Amino acid sequence: xxxxxxxxxxxxxxxxxxxxxxxxxxxxxxxxxxxxxxxxxxxxxxxxxxxxxxxxxxxxxxxxxxxxxxxxxxxxxxxxxxxxxxxxxxxxxxxxxxxxxxxxxxxxxxxxxxxxxxxxxxxxxxxxxxxxxxxxxxxxxxxxxxxxxxxxxxxxxxxxxxxxxxxxxxxxxxxxxxxxxxxxxxxxxxxxxxxxxxxxxxxxxxxxxxxxxxxxxxxxxxxxxxxxxxxxxxxxxxxxxxxxxxxxxxxxxxxxxxxxxxxxxxxxxxxxxxxxxxxxxxxxxxxxxxxxxxxxxxxxxxxxxxxxxxxxxxxxxxxxxxxxxxxxxxxxxxxxxxxxx
Amino acid sequence: xxxxxxxxxxxxxxxxxxxxxxxxxxxxxxxxxxxxxxxxxxxxxxxxxxxxxxxxxxxxxxxxxxxxxxxxxxxxxxxxxxxxxxxxxxxxxxxxxxxxxxxxxxxxxxxxxxxxxxxxxxxxxxxxxxxxxxxxxxxxxxxxxxxxxxxxxxxxxxxxxxxxxxxxxxxxxxxxxxxxxxxxxxxxxxxxxxxxxxxxxxxxxxxxxxxxxxxxxxxxxxxxxxxxxxxxxxxxxxxxxxxxxxxxxxxxxxxxxxxxxxxxxxxxxxxxxxxxxxxxxxxxxxxxxxxxxxxxxxxxxxxxxxxxx
Numbered sequence: 001x002x003x004x005x006x007x008x009x010x011x012x013x014x015x016x017x018x019x020x021x022x023x024x025x026x027x028x029x030x031x032x033x034x035x036x037x038x039x040x041x042x043x044x045x046x047x048x049x050x051x052x053x054x055x056x057x058x059x060x061x062x063x064x065x066x067x068x069x070x071x072x073x074x075x076x077x078x079x080x081x082x083x084x085x086x087x088x089x090x091x092x093x094x095x096x097x098x099x100x101x102x103x104x105x106x107x108x109x110x111x112x113x114x115x116x117x118x119x120x121x122x123x124x125x126x127x128x129x130x131x132x133x134x135x136x137x138x139x140x141x142x143x144x145x146x147x148x149x150x151x152x153x154x155x156x157x158x159x160x161x162x163x164x165x166x167x168x169x170x171x172x173x174x175x176x177x178x179x180x181x182x183x184x185x186x187x188x189x190x191x192x193x194x195x196x197x198x199x200x201x202x203x204x205x206x207x208x209x210x211x212x213x214x215x216x217x218x219x220x221x222x223x224x225x226x227x228x229x230x231x232x233x234x235x236x237x238x239x240x241x242x243x244x245x246x247x248x249x250x251x252x253x254x255x256x257x258x259x260x261x262x263x264x265x266x267x268x269x270x271x272x273x274x275x276x277x278x279x280x281x282x283x284x285x286x287x288x289x290x291x292x293x294x295x296x297x298x299x300x301x302x303x304x305x306x307x308x309x310x311x312x313x314x315x316x317x318x319x320x321x322x323x324x325x326x327x328x329x330x331x332x333x334x335x336x337x338x339x340x341x
Numbered sequence: 342x343x344x345x346x347x348x349x350x351x352x353x354x355x356x357x358x359x360x361x362x363x364x365x366x367x368x369x370x371x372x373x374x375x376x377x378x379x380x381x382x383x384x385x386x387x388x389x390x391x392x393x394x395x396x397x398x399x400x401x402x403x404x405x406x407x408x409x410x411x412x413x414x415x416x417x418x419x420x421x422x423x424x425x426x427x428x429x430x431x432x433x434x435x436x437x438x439x440x441x442x443x444x445x446x447x448x449x450x451x452x453x454x455x456x457x458x459x460x461x462x463x464x465x466x467x468x469x470x471x472x473x474x475x476x477x478x479x480x481x482x483x484x485x486x487x488x489x490x491x492x493x494x495x496x497x498x499x500x501x502x503x504x505x506x507x508x509x510x511x512x513x514x515x516x517x518x519x520x521x522x523x524x525x526x527x528x529x530x531x532x533x534x535x536x537x538x539x540x541x542x543x544x545x546x547x548x549x550x551x552x553x554x555x556x557x558x559x560x561x562x563x564x565x566x567x568x569x570x571x572x573x574x575x576x577x578x579x580x581x582x583x584x585x586x587x588x589x590x591x592x593x594x595x596x597x598x599x600x601x602x603x604x605x606x607x608x609x610x611x612x613x614x615x616x617x618x619x620x621x622x623x624x625x626x627x628x629x630x631x632x633x634x635x636x637x638x639x640x641x642x643x644x645x646x647x648x649x650x
Binding site for chain 1 (some may be wrong): 451452454455456458459460461462463464466467468469470471532568573576579580581582597598599602608610611613614617618621622625626
């Protein structure tokens with residue numbers, strides 16, 4: 001087991017490295033160079049010597065590899081590229097302030113997505129087995145498909161409207177009541193709405209997946225045998241089918257983490273949640289390249305690490321996977337599948 | 342090939358939306374009171390069902406049906422163009438990588454893996470901030486700018502180009518992975534070996550044998566990418582980083598509906614969201630019907646559950 005953890009961790013390192021190379025390459029793709037961006041229209045007021053001096057100060061006259069290394073070092077605020085254009089503070093410090101809010105939001109949604117998804121999925125599977133009135137199955141399935149297809153930020157603005165009108169006591173924006181010291185109870189109250197909206201798409205996906213898994217398992221021979229030896233339908237469902245279907249569900253739930261991370265960006269913006277996603281949007285608006293590109297690296301690293309954790313948890317649950325390739329194999333995170341997830 | 346009812350529903354829904362987009366100039370001709378450009382402050386926030394405004398108006402008195410019809414044009418155009426670019430680039434990248442094998446394959450696919458581990462919205466934000474419309478307007482040659490109707494006071498269709506570029510730069514990765522897996526799967530099959538024995542070169546192999554064989558998967562993948570692109574465009578426009586107010590789109594409608602919502606006008610927000618959802622739902626139905634088709638056994642679910650009585 002230790003060997004497995006070690007191997008997976010080592011395979012994650014090159015990916016994070018790659019992400020940082022991409023982010024660096026993106027800086028270099030800026031039309032002109034960072035000096036032009038930093039100075040903007042005021043560049044024509046400076047003499048060429050002054051511009052060259054600034055370029056030298058920022059290390060832009062160095063070869064790209066040296067610049068890349070300087071940029072990595074600049075994460076800790078040494079070089080100009082490690083500082084936010086907005087206030088000149090080290091980007092990692094700015095991001096560090098926003099990290100806990102994002103972790104709280106994504107963590108809460110993961111729990112909600114798991115609970116809602118499994119409950120909804122079991123209800124759908126039960127309806128699909130033909131034990132209830134026949135119209136429930138298509139209705140539930142369409143509801144899940146609808147929630148899976150609807151953009152999260154749209155559901156969020158509708159939810160804000162409805163909550164504002166009918167549940168005025170439920171907070172609809174921010175992390176805390178303005179002017180108050182944040183307490184756990186108040187933050188918990190504030191996280192409720194954004195986290196539920198964020199979890200809906202994943203919960204719907206999970207539910208659809210559980211339904212498909214249960215239906216798939218039902219057509220297997222062991223179900224036939226269990227029924228033939230006289231077990232009741234509910235016993236077969238609970239003791240055989242569910243036990244076999246829920247394992248991949250654990251995997252899917254773990255892999256929800258990267259998707260939730262991606263989905264949180266827009267949700268944070270709609271709900272004025274002071275997390276990294278909102279910071280990224282602000283940085284994109286302000287063309288704050290150092291901050292934006294460091295956020296790219298931080299998000300990439302978080303996705304790689306959370307995929308790694310999901311992988312390891314899954315092989316912990318399913319002993320068959322300990323020796324062989326894991327389900328996701330780290331290559332290709334599901335984060336890219338739809339931004340509104 | 343028989344189609345499932347889900348696929349048929351999806352195709353019908355998508356065809357209806359596409360027809361709406363294509364017929365926009367006839368359904369809502371420019372100059373009519375329901376055209377998105379006509380602002381009527383004396384008729385703002387009209388509810389759904391108002392005579393002359395079937396789906397009501399927004400906070401500026403613009404007809405929501407008219408905006409949605411023209412929005413379909415922009416949103417679906419971005420979706421289709423971005424998906425076309427993404428599928429072409431991605432399929433070529435993925436299949437070339439799989440055919441090459443060895444170190445080239447490893448490097449090419451690791452690049453895809455690395456980019457895939459950045460959440461697409463974050464990558465989208467970074468790219469959109471980098472490929473800014475004004476900067477692009479400064480770089481492009483004059484004839485291109487003229488073709489895109491860029492003038493001193495308007496960027497014309499340029500935001501459309503930027504958004505398509507940025508969205509396809511984010512979505513080609515999935516297509517590349519899929520094509521890679523597809524080509525790897527068929528690479529060892531006998532007809533490929535036979536073709537190689539007959540002396541077919543790499544490009545001939547790709548164009549004449551591998552890609553045509555994977556076309557069903559590629560078409561379904563393209564449909565999925567259209568819905569991804571529609572979602573991304575709406576997200577960008579919602580943030581105000583997308584097509585901008587000059588080109589009406591569903592995402593742009595949602596963005597401006599934020600003001601309408603404060604005034605209690607919920608239908609201005611519900612309608613464009615429903616159109617986006619319908620597009621994505623249609624594509625999901627098609628995808629589910631064709632991709633998730635597993636060989637079903639004769640003794641299907643119904644038979645088994647019937648036996649337990």
